[in-house]
Each structure stands twice: as C-alpha cells, then as structure tokens.
Amino acid sequence: MSDADFDVQYIERDDRSARVLIRGLTPAFANGIRRAMIADVPTFSIDTVRFVENSSVMFDEMIGLRLGLVPLTTPLDEFEVGDEVTLALDVEGPATAYSGDIETSEPMVEPADDNVPIIELKEGQRIELEADAVLDTGKEHAKHQGGVSVGYRHLQHVTVDGDRGEFDEDETNVLRGVIETEDGDIVPTAAFDHDLSEKYPGKELTVEDVPGAFVFHIETDGSLSVEELLLRAIDTIEERADELHTKVSV
Amino acid sequence: MELRVIEKTEEELRLEIAGEDHTFMNVLKGALLETDDVAAATYDVNPEQSGGQTDPILTVKTESGDPLDAVGTATEAINEKTTALADAVKAA
Amino acid sequence: MMIPVRCFTCGNVIGEHWEEFKARAREGDEDPGEVLDDLGVDRHCCRRMMVSHRDLVDVVSPYQ
Numbered sequence: 001m002s003d004a005d006f007d008v009q010y011i012e013r014d015d016r017s018a019r020v021l022i023r024g025l026t027p028a029f030a031n032g033i034r035r036a037m038i039a040d041v042p043t044f045s046i047d048t049v050r051f052v053e054n055s056s057v058m059f060d061e062m063i064g065l066r067l068g069l070v071p072l073t074t075p076l077d078e079f080e081v082g083d084e085v086t087l088a089l090d091v092e093g094p095a096t097a098y099s100g101d102i103e104t105s106e107p108m109v110e111p112a113d114d115n116v117p118i119i120e121l122k123e124g125q126r127i128e129l130e131a132d133a134v135l136d137t138g139k140e141h142a143k144h145q146g147g148v149s150v151g152y153r154h155l156q157h158v159t160v161d162g163d164r165g166e167f168d169e170d171e172t173n174v175l176r177g178v179i180e181t182e183d184g185d186i187v188p189t190a191a192f193d194h195d196l197s198e199k200y201p202g203k204e205l206t207v208e209d210v211p212g213a214f215v216f217h218i219e220t221d222g223s224l225s226v227e228e229l230l231l232r233a234i235d236t237i238e239e240r241a242d243e244l245h246t247k248v249s250v
Numbered sequence: 251m252e253l254r255v256i257e258k259t260e261e262e263l264r265l266e267i268a269g270e271d272h273t274f275m276n277v278l279k280g281a282l283l284e285t286d287d288v289a290a291a292t293y294d295v296n297p298e299q300s301g302g303q304t305d306p307i308l309t310v311k312t313e314s315g316d317p318l319d320a321v322g323t324a325t326e327a328i329n330e331k332t333t334a335l336a337d338a339v340k341a342a
Numbered sequence: 343m344m345i346p347v348r349c350f351t352c353g354n355v356i357g358e359h360w361e362e363f364k365a366r367a368r369e370g371d372e373d374p375g376e377v378l379d380d381l382g383v384d385r386h387c388c389r390r391m392m393v394s395h396r397d398l399v400d401v402v403s404p405y406q
Contacts, residue, residue, distance in 0.1 A: 006335045008342035022335070027278030029331065035273040057402050058343065069347035116347055116357040120399040140295075142353060149352045149385070221355055230339055238332035240274045242377060243251050244267070245325035248318050
C-alpha cells in the first residue's frame with residue numbers, strides 16, 4: 001500500500017466552495033474523508049445564551065436557535081474541542097439585529113457573515129444578551145458542521161466509439177459531475193449544459209467511471225476555508241489511526 | 251477510543267473499538283484487507299441487533315501471524331496514506 | 343416570522359441574502375429566479391427557503 005500515489009487537482013476553487021479531483025483513493029477512504037468533513041471537523045457555534053433583556057416578538061429559545069446557526073470563524077490552530085469564547089449582542093429598536101452586531105471577546109472568533117438578520121426590533125423593543133460559543137463537532141450538533149453539502153462522484157471517462165448512424169435520432173445523454181475526455185481534458189458537465197450530445201453531436205459514446213478518481217464537491221459555511229476543512233478531515237482520520245496504533249502495540 | 255478485546259486466539263481477533271463509527275472503521279477495514287497475511291477482516295456496528303450496543307466490533311483473521319500485528323500494520327498504512335494525501339492537497 | 347438563518351435541508355447560510363432578495367424580487371420587479379442566481383443561491387432546497395418565506399414580525403408585534 002506504500003504505492004499510495006495521490007494526485008490532487010482543483011477544478012473550481014473559491015474561498016467557500018470548490019471541486020477537487022483526487023486520484024488514487026479507495027472508495028472506503030473517499031467516504032471516510034467525506035464523513036470526516038461533515039461530522040468530525042469542529043467549528044465554533046453559540047451554545048449557551050444568557051438573556052439580559054428580550055422584549056422582541058420572539059421567545060428566548062427561538063433567538064438562541066438562530067444565534068446557534070450563525071457560522072463563526074474558527075482558527076483551529078488556536079483552540080481545542082470544548083474551548084469557549086464569549087460573545088455579546090445589544091441592539092435597541094427600531095432596528096434589526098444582525099449577526100454583524102455580535103461583539104466578540106476574541107477577535108479570531110467572529111461571525112463569518114455580517115448580514116444575517118437575527119431579529120427585527122420595533123420601537124421600544126430591545127435585545128441584550130451574552131452568549132458562549134463552544135468548539136465542537138458536527139457529530140454533536142449539526143450547527144457545528146463546517147462542511148455544507150459535501151459529496152463526491154466518480155470522475156467519468158468518455159470514449160468516442162464512432163459515428164452514430166445517419167438516420168438515428170440524436171438522443172440527449174444527460175450526465176452530471178466532471179468528465180475526462182480522450183485527450184485527458186477535465187471538463188465539468190456544466191460546460192456543455194450536462195448533455196453529452198451537445199459536446200459530441202452524432203457520436204456513439206461509452207461513459208465509464210475512472211477507478212480511484214473522485215471529484216469532491218466541498219462547500220463550507222464560512223467557519224473554515226475549503227482547504228482547511230479537507231486537511232483537517234484527513235488529519236482526524238490520521239489521528240485515529242495513530243491512536244489505535246499506539247493502543248494496539250502496547 | 252476505548253478498546254476491549256472480546257476474543258483473541260492465535261489467528262483471530264474480535265475487538266470492540268468504542269466511540270468510532272463508519273468513518274474510521276470502514277477505512278480501517280479497507281486497509282486491513284490490503285494488508286499481507288490478513289485472511290479476512292470486517293466490522294459490525296450493531297452486532298446481533300443487540301439492543302443498545304452500537305460500538306463497532308472489528309473482526310480480523312490472519313493466515314498465520316498475530317492479528318494485533320496486522321491491525322498495527324494497517325494503521326501504519328493509513329497513516330502513510332493520510333500523510334501523502336495531506337501533502338498532495340497542500341501542494342495542489 | 344424571520345427568514346431562517348440556514349436552509350433546512352442542506353444547512354447553507356441563506357439568511358444574509360433575504361433582504362436583497364426581498365428588495366429586488368418582492369418589492370422590486372425583477373424575476374425571482376434571476377435574483378437568486380445572482381445571489382448565488384443555487385440549490386433548489388435553498389431557493390425554496392427564500393421563495394416561500396413571509397416576514398411576520400409586523401403582523402405579530404402589536405400583540406406583545
């Protein structure tokens with residue numbers, strides 16, 4: 001297994017979403033990474049809220065839920081699972097309290113988005129609260145999930161077998177994901193409207209999965225970057241392998 | 251990760267790995283199956299539908315050697331893979 | 343009452359786009375589908391969160 005030879009290639013890359021082609025993975029390993037990205041990479045999320053005043057139209061619990069869902073930036077090098085950071089919110093109506101109004105005691109942990117409305121306040125209404133954000137994993141609560149709609153598909157290889165019969169009907173051949181052409185070009189299916197008959201009109205084609213080549217679609221909620229999420233997921237698997245290794249060798 | 255040996259003979263091992271789920275167990279099983287000397291490897295997260303038991307139980311059979319050594323070799327192989335993959339991701 | 347912070351199905355944060363969506367597609371006369379494309383709300387699970395939402399704070403606030 002030391003012939004582990006990986007090839008990683010970003011097909012699309014943004015701060016918060018990316019498509020990554022990884023070659024050389026086993027299906028078990030690919031799924032392990034996917035599951036780790038969803039459930040095992042910790043992020044900060046508000047977990048306890050102490051209300052000083054809440055005269056808004058929503059109950060404390062409803063506000064608490066909304067606060068919990070606001071993604072917070074998470075510098076994982078600085079914190080460990082279980083660490084807490086205190087945040088505060090104080091807004092008086094008429095105004096809308098936004099996630100950006102949340103003040104933080106730790107500048108590294110702040111709302112990843114500033115424009116999420118928490119609650120709309122009318123004249124005379126006020127919200128004042130103190131909250132503790134805790135670092136935990138998606139296994140514990142979905143609000144701690146760093147990855148959003150993380151998944152993978154096989155890379156698909158398209159071979160042109162020849163021309164279609166002259167009088168055959170041109171059928172649509174819908175395909176989603178990313179294909180590899182005979183020349184080795186990597187093309188997302190969105191480039192040809194997910195329809196192979198657009199790219200290869202009048203051709204007879206064979207489409208097959210490329211063994212060991214997985215195209216991951218990774219999106220984050222803003223608490224981590226895509227690369228960080230992927231690396232941390234790989235790390236959690238490594239940590240567990242090492243832990244088992246030490247325990248087994250004793 | 252708490253380990254509990256349920257059954258251990260020369261060539262067979264049944265090991266409970268508490269606190270783990272498919273994420274790691276499937277990777278481990280995959281690595282074990284690619285390890286030399288391993289005749290069979292599997293895991294079960296709900297053995298015999300036993301009410302309440304949800305910690306996975308790993309079963310390993312070897313051709314001749316100690317199954318614990320096989321687990322050790324497999325974890326080393328996983329480590330090698332993750333290190334190589336992390337490097338490849340950083341380089342991309 | 344208020345726009346949910348995240349999409350119920352996939353967990354993507356959609357709350358931040360609501361006010362712009364409301365201004366352009368509800369109060370303005372732009373096509374809701376095009377506004378959502380523009381905002382980057384791509385999946386239909388997230389899109390339905392916006393399309394099917396109604397603000398109710400004004401309705402309930404007199405009864406506090």
